[in-house]
Amino acid sequence: MVKIPKSHPRYWSLYYREKIIEGMEKGMTAKAGLIAHGRGEAFDYLIGERTIKPAEEAMKAAVAKFLLAECPVISVNGNVAALVPKETIELAKALNAKVEINLFYRTEERVRAIAEELRKYDPNIEILGINPTKRIPGLEHERGKVDEDGIWRADVVLVPLEDGDRTEALVKMGKFVVTVDLNPLSRSARMADITIVDNIVRAYPKIIELAKEMRNLPVEELRRIVESYDNEKILSDVLLHMRDRLTKLAEEGVWRKKELKA
Amino acid sequence: MVKIPKSHPRYWSLYYREKIIEGMEKGMTAKAGLIAHGRGEAFDYLIGERTIKPAEEAMKAAVAKFLLAECPVISVNGNVAALVPKETIELAKALNAKVEINLFYRTEERVRAIAEELRKYDPNIEILGINPTKRIPGLEHERGKVDEDGIWRADVVLVPLEDGDRTEALVKMGKFVVTVDLNPLSRSARMADITIVDNIVRAYPKIIELAKEMRNLPVEELRRIVESYDNEKILSDVLLHMRDRLTKLAEEGVWRKKELKA
Numbered sequence: 476m477v478k479i480p481k482s483h484p485r486y487w488s489l490y491y492r493e494k495i496i497e498g499m500e501k502g503m504t505a506k507a508g509l510i511a512h513g514r515g516e517a518f519d520y521l522i523g524e525r526t527i528k529p530a531e532e533a534m535k536a537a538v539a540k541f542l543l544a545e546c547p548v549i550s551v552n553g554n555v556a557a558l559v560p561k562e563t564i565e566l567a568k569a570l571n572a573k574v575e576i577n578l579f580y581r582t583e584e585r586v587r588a589i590a591e592e593l594r595k596y597d598p599n600i601e602i603l604g605i606n607p608t609k610r611i612p613g614l615e616h617e618r619g620k621v622d623e624d625g626i627w628r629a630d631v632v633l634v635p636l637e638d639g640d641r642t643e644a645l646v647k648m649g650k651f652v653v654t655v656d657l658n659p660l661s662r663s664a665r666m667a668d669i670t671i672v673d674n675i676v677r678a679y680p681k682i683i684e685l686a687k688e689m690r691n692l693p694v695e696e697l698r699r700i701v702e703s704y705d706n707e708k709i710l711s712d713v714l715l716h717m718r719d720r721l722t723k724l725a726e727e728g729v730w731r732k733k734e735l736k737a
Numbered sequence: 738m739v740k741i742p743k744s745h746p747r748y749w750s751l752y753y754r755e756k757i758i759e760g761m762e763k764g765m766t767a768k769a770g771l772i773a774h775g776r777g778e779a780f781d782y783l784i785g786e787r788t789i790k791p792a793e794e795a796m797k798a799a800v801a802k803f804l805l806a807e808c809p810v811i812s813v814n815g816n817v818a819a820l821v822p823k824e825t826i827e828l829a830k831a832l833n834a835k836v837e838i839n840l841f842y843r844t845e846e847r848v849r850a851i852a853e854e855l856r857k858y859d860p861n862i863e864i865l866g867i868n869p870t871k872r873i874p875g876l877e878h879e880r881g882k883v884d885e886d887g888i889w890r891a892d893v894v895l896v897p898l899e900d901g902d903r904t905e906a907l908v909k910m911g912k913f914v915v916t917v918d919l920n921p922l923s924r925s926a927r928m929a930d931i932t933i934v935d936n937i938v939r940a941y942p943k944i945i946e947l948a949k950e951m952r953n954l955p956v957e958e959l960r961r962i963v964e965s966y967d968n969e970k971i972l973s974d975v976l977l978h979m980r981d982r983l984t985k986l987a988e989e990g991v992w993r994k995k996e997l998k999a
Contacts, residue, residue: 496768506758506771513775517920521783660782665991707992714987718980725976729927730969 488516491558491676498557502588505580508554511636518657519674521717526681529712530673536704537633537653537669538570538685539697544631547572552579554636555675556589561596562679569686572633575625576604579638581617611644619644635675642666659713670706672713750778753820753938760819764850767842770816773898780919781936783979788943791974792935798966799895799915799931800832800947801959806893809834814841816898817937818851823858824941831948834895837887838866841900843879873906897937904928921975932968934975
């Protein structure tokens with residue numbers, strides 16, 4: 476990995492950029508995954524590279540829904556494995572959920588590389604999606620493969636950094652779908668039941684924390700949180716947050732400014 | 738290249754995504770170039786994937802400045818060569834400018850691959866930057882290399898999809914710098930003298946057209962166009978355009994919407 480000085484103003488952004496490139500070199504991340512990461516970087520920049528309130532509300536609802544679920548599953552793809560392998564396992568434990576490898580550009584080599592990466596953090600973790608025997612209706616062969624014991628029978632699924640077609644197909648199957656996506660306008664963001672518009676490297680630690688805090692809440696309270704959640708409003712709030720940031724920048728002017736204010 | 742059906746609603750976006758991946762496979766485009774392309778996609782999405790008025794004004798000023806220049810140079814990097822190799826040559830001819838290969842992650846293999854790509858469209862084109870002997874002050878060794886007959890002595894340079902450090906260093910050298918960048922907040926966008934916030938695949942054909950139209954304008958008229966140009970205002974206008982688009986989308990709501998209006 477390229478060494479970046481910790482003092483660099485864009486240190487974290489550059490660090491995770493290198494992580495994604497490393498993910499590709501390890502055989503986990505697809506080339507299109509690099510481009511997708513770039514799209515995420517741009518939206519994160521507009522958000523202000525911090526977890527905003529609408530994202531926190533979405534996280535709370537997602538945790539409540541997961542704690543109420545009978546068969547919750549967390550999906551992992553090449554970008555997720557490059558950015559948050561350790562946190563994925565911690566999150567699965569905190570939410571008592573299964574982990575399933577699920578790839579848009581599925582190859583057995585990539586599945587193996589991701590499984591290997593996850594096992595670095597817990598050699599005994601059960602990983603689904605290695606030999607998937609079922610298919611999501613409406614998706615072409617390789618892209619639709621899912622594990623019978625995982626997404627196939629799940630009632631609630633977390634599909635972070637997911638393709639829009641697949642998110643939509645899972646919703647059509649009747650799954651309750653949670654996604655993490657920095658682009659509030661992506662088809663995944665628009666189609667999911669709960670959309671967490673945040674960088675996954677900030678979101679996962681925060682969701683783990685919330686899961687630990689909320690674990691002992693009464694079922695009635697968890698239900699109330701899920702029922703009062705409004706994804707339409709949350710997505711609009713995210714867009715308005717970006718809008719307000721752009722308005723401020725336009726008013727202050729950006730030309731020949733060395734630094735931009737958050 | 739992956740075959741994309743022409744009927745796909747995201748055809749052009751997917752087409753150029755494949756072009757960038759192909760550019761990497763040809764040895765022209767760096768891995769970080771794939772991530773940069775993704776950032777561009779995100780901003781293009783916010784703009785509405787069309788050439789907006791502030792971009793057209795910036796193009797006109799850029800053409801006027803190029804037509805007035807004594808030694809104009811157009812820079813080419815791995816992303817530019819992947820997306821608009823033919824248009825780069827046409828643009829250089831229309832503006833009577835030299836072409837220089839200029840790479841942030843410079844390797845001789847990448848320089849050769851880009852030169853080869855450009856020569857497919859004109860085997861006799863003069864390509865600078867193959868054996869650069871000068872250096873831009875303030876940049877580390879490999880990143881600062883420029884051609885004595887090109888950027889080194891140029892008065893006006895077009896550096897599309899350029900790194901912020903390099904744009905700033907060129908401005909400090911006293912060059913008049915024009916850039917094409919989809920991110921109006923990038924350091925390149927903020928530092929250049931003229932910033933064209935548009936997708937290069939739309940911008941280059943449009944600039945070629947403008948160059949042909951404006952070629953016979955009197956010098957006084959060209960000077961007037963350059964002098965009345967205000968990059969500060971243009972950048973703010975772009976931000977306000979994005980803001981208005983986000984406001985409309987937030988008001989209409991995006992959740993479970995199949996299509997978003999431009």
